Every structure is written in structure tokens, then in C-alpha cells.
Amino acid sequence: MIQEARQRANAANEPHRARIVDTKRKLRAQITDMPARFASITRSVESQIEEIVQERAQGIQPVPDFDFDQLNRVTEEQKHKIRQRGCLVIRNVFEDQRVVDWNQQLDEYLTNNNYLEKLSSSGAVDNYFSTLASDKPQIYGVYWSRPQMEARTNPAMAAVKRFLNRLWRINSPDGLVFDPDHDLLYADRVRFRRAGDVSLGLSPHVDAGSIERWIDPAYSGKVYRHVFGGDLTQYDPFEAWGRTEIAEIPSPAVCRMFRTFQGWTALTPQGPNDGTLQLLPVANAMVWMLLRALQDDVPDDELCGAAACRAMIVVKDYHDLLLRGYGSIPQVEPGDTVFWHPDVLHGVEDEHRGTDYSSVMYIAPVPDCAKNRVYAKLQQTAFEAGLSAPDFAADDFEVDFDGRFTKQDLSALGLRQMGYSD
Numbered sequence: 511m512i513q514e515a516r517q518r519a520n521a522a523n524e525p526h527r528a529r530i531v532d533t534k535r536k537l538r539a540q541i542t543d544m545p546a547r548f549a550s551i552t553r554s555v556e557s558q559i560e561e562i563v564q565e566r567a568q569g570i571q572p573v574p575d576f577d578f579d580q581l582n583r584v585t586e587e588q589k590h591k592i593r594q595r596g597c598l599v600i601r602n603v604f605e606d607q608r609v610v611d612w613n614q615q616l617d618e619y620l621t622n623n624n625y626l627e628k629l630s631s632s633g634a635v636d637n638y639f640s641t642l643a644s645d646k647p648q649i650y651g652v653y654w655s656r657p658q659m660e661a662r663t664n665p666a667m668a669a670v671k672r673f674l675n676r677l678w679r680i681n682s683p684d685g686l687v688f689d690p691d692h693d694l695l696y697a698d699r700v701r702f703r704r705a706g707d708v709s710l711g712l713s714p715h716v717d718a719g720s721i722e723r724w725i726d727p728a729y730s731g732k733v734y735r736h737v738f739g740g741d742l743t744q745y746d747p748f749e750a751w752g753r754t755e756i757a758e759i760p761s762p763a764v765c766r767m768f769r770t771f772q773g774w775t776a777l778t779p780q781g782p783n784d785g786t787l788q789l790l791p792v793a794n795a796m797v798w799m800l801l802r803a804l805q806d807d808v809p810d811d812e813l814c815g816a817a818a819c820r821a822m823i824v825v826k827d828y829h830d831l832l833l834r835g836y837g838s839i840p841q842v843e844p845g846d847t848v849f850w851h852p853d854v855l856h857g858v859e860d861e862h863r864g865t866d867y868s869s870v871m872y873i874a875p876v877p878d879c880a881k882n883r884v885y886a887k888l889q890q891t892a893f894e895a896g897l898s899a900p901d902f903a904a905d906d907f908e909v910d911f912d913g914r915f916t917k918q919d920l921s922a923l924g925l926r927q928m929g930y931s932d
């Protein structure tokens with residue numbers, strides 16, 4: 511396993527090799543207390559994982575869980591837990607019947623417009639996940655259906671996004687990093703996973719950058735400045751400074767917006783063994799991964815399997831500790847939502863052993879800021895023409911789809927979220 515991961519990473523990292531070597535040398539030189547520092551984050555992650563393992567053994571779900579109606583009453587203590595776990599479930603954001611209707615409408619949209627025939631004749635391949643052990647996600651590349659746009663621009667979803675954005679510390683030496691109360695919109699895809707499917711699984715990974723987390727100056731000098739020097743206890747995964755300044759290495763399927771959380775809305779009931787989401791509910795586990803790659807047993811030009819232009823993966827030989835705390839999210843029902851911090855390790859169960867479709871719409875909070883406004887402009891052009899969203903493979907299946915959502919259909923909130931008005 512380690513050899514295979516090493517070869518793939520080395521090939522992908524070849525254009526960045528000198529920068530990786532140079533960055534590792536600098537970071538190792540500036541961290542003067544490495545053994546103590548690494549021991550301290552190892553203890554922190556180990557004790558959190560131990561607690562999570564015990565909770566699961568007692569039937570307690572480690573993922574914080576709230577009803578939409580409770581959002582205004584979440585206590586500071588509960589927010590602390592959400593920030594520590596880096597993930598949460600918010601239930602009943604949408605009523606059951608509305609979601610059943612959306613699911614039906616999505617099915618009709620795809621069927622009536624011959625999506626599958628177009629897909630099979632296009633030969634389109636998305637290789638972002640090709641370093642993962644179990645790839646070929648059954649994810650549908652449609653962006654502009656009526657159900658997707660209605661869910662994204664719904665006032666209840668806007669309230670959820672405000673709550674999530676406000677979990678972040680937005681003050682910085684450069685002023686406010688983003689506007690937590692006004693979210694833009696990131697057009698993402700849908701997942702329809704058939705019962706019995708074994709092809710959709712995604713191995714544990716992290717999005718929002720792989721080798722960038724070490725070599726990008728906004729990551730190493732701002733976001734992780736307390737990790738790579740100074741006082742590690744000052745590090746806060748929810749401090750926003752620098753997060754909107756990351757220059758991702760260009761690649762066909764990396765998110766160019768800053769998402770305060772990744773997330774999805776359930777279209778069908780799904781839980782453990784239904785081919786659903788798995789994650790490690792430890793927000794600062796990334797710190798451990800960052801420092802792990804700077805230990806003496808890792809070659810100077812390697813970052814424990816992290817590869818440019820790919821999801822950042824977990825390599826068992828290096829990251830075994832983290833896998834002990836990795837597990838499935840609780841059962842969710844249609845209209846429930848799940849969100850996880852951009853540093854949180856996650857994936858999709860290899861096998862769907864349930865009896866029904868396990869389906870979701872990917873909807874994530876993308877607060878208003880300069881970085882996200884740049885992408886919103888590109889997205890407007892795609893939206894108006896029915897092209898694939900700019901971050902994704904240019905299949906452009908929906909150009910002539912009947913029933914596509916158009917600019918005329920946008921509410922005032924929708925117009926603002928798409929960046930058409932302030």
C-alpha cells in the first residue's frame with residue numbers, strides 16, 4: 511500500500527518536488543520543539559479518538575446533532591463541541607414531502623433528458639479521486655435542476671449557512687475575512703446510490719488542498735502558523751484568516767470557492783451500511799497529519815502520500831491512528847443535512863447494503879468574500895448557458911435540458927446568492 515501511494519504521489523508531485531523539499535526544510539528548521547510538539551498533538555488526537563470510540567461503544571453518536579428549530583438556541587458549550595468535532599447534523603431543514611417531490615423531479619429531469627445515455631456516449635472521466643482505493647463515484651453531473659436551485663436558495667438553507675458561517679472567527683489583521691450573514695451559492699452535483707452498489711465508495715480523504723497545506727504561503731504562514739511554529743495551543747481550526755487566500759494548484763475538480771463546511775442534504779433515508787458518509791469527528795486531526803509528514807521517517811520530497819491535484823488521502827502505514835476513530839454518520843432522514851469542516855477526514859462507505867437509493871444533494875456554505883465572488887462570476891456564465899459548473903468536468907449535459915432552472919426563476923435571495931445583486 512505505502513509503495514503504491516508513494517509512487518502515485520511522487521509522479522503527481524514531480525513539478526512541485528523542489529518546492530516540497532525546500533518547504534519541508536524550512537518548516538523543520540522553524541519548529542524548534544518538534545518531538546514535544548508532535549507528542550502533544552498525538553496525545554490530543556488519541557484522547558479525542560478514545561472518547562469517540564467509547565461513545566460509539568455506548569451507542570452515543572459522536573457527531574453533534576440538532577433540529578433546525580433549535581438553531582437559535584444552541585449554547586456556547588454545544589458550539590464548542592461542534593468546533594471540536596468539526597462536523598454536525600442539522601435535522602428537518604426541509605419538510606419530508608418537499609424532499610420527496612424534489613427527489614421525484616430530479617429523477618424526471620434526468621430521465622426525460624436522457625442523462626445516462628448522454629453520459630455513456632461522452633466518455634467523460636473525472637480523475638480527482640483516482641488516487642483513492644475505491645473510485646468511480648456514482649455522482650451525477652447536473653447543476654441547474656429546479657430541485658437543486660430551490661434547495662440552495664431556500665431561506666431555511668440560508669439560515670443554516672448563517673449559523674455555520676458564524677461558528678468561524680472572522681476577524682483578522684486584514685479586517686473581516688468574509689461576511690457570515692450573506693452566503694453565495696456553489697453549484698455542486700447530486701449522488702444517487704443504488705442499493706447493492708459497491709462501486710461508489712470513497713476512501714478516507716480531505717478536500718480543499720493536499721500538498722498546498724504545506725507549500726501554500728496562506729496555509730503555512732497564516733492558517734497553520736501556530737502549527738508550524740510558535741504556540742500550538744493557539745491554533746484554532748475555525749480561525750478564518752488565510753483560508754480565503756489559498757491558491758489551489760489548478761486541477762479539473764478542486765473547489766475554487768472557500769467553503770466554511772462541506773455538506774449535503776439527504777434526499778432519502780440513509781444510515782450506517784447504506785453506503786453513506788463516514789468521517790473522523792476530530793477537527794484538529796489535520797494538525798497531526800501536517801506534523802506527521804515532517805517526521806524523520808518521511809523522505810524529504812514526500813508528504814505521507816499527499817499528491818498534487820488529488821484529494822489528500824490517508825495512508826494506513828502513516829495514519830493508522832486516525833482510522834480508529836473513523837466511522838459512519840448517524841441515520842438521517844429526507845430533509846436532514848450533514849456538514850463537515852474542510853480539514854475533516856471523510857469518505858463514503860464502500861458498499862451500499864441497504865434496500866433503497868442513498869441519495870443526496872451537495873450543498874455547502876460559501877460566504878461572501880472576494881475569493882468566492884470571483885468564482886460566482888464564472889458560475890453566472892455557466893448558469894445562464896446551462897454549462898457544467900466551472901469547477902467540474904465540462905460535460906455541459908444540461909445545455910438543452912428541458913425544465914432547467916433559469917435566471918428568471920431566481921428569487922431576490924437567489925439573485926443575491928448568484929452574485930447578481932448586493
Ligand SMILES: [Fe+2]
Nearest residue numbers: 715716717856
Ligand atoms: Fe470529499
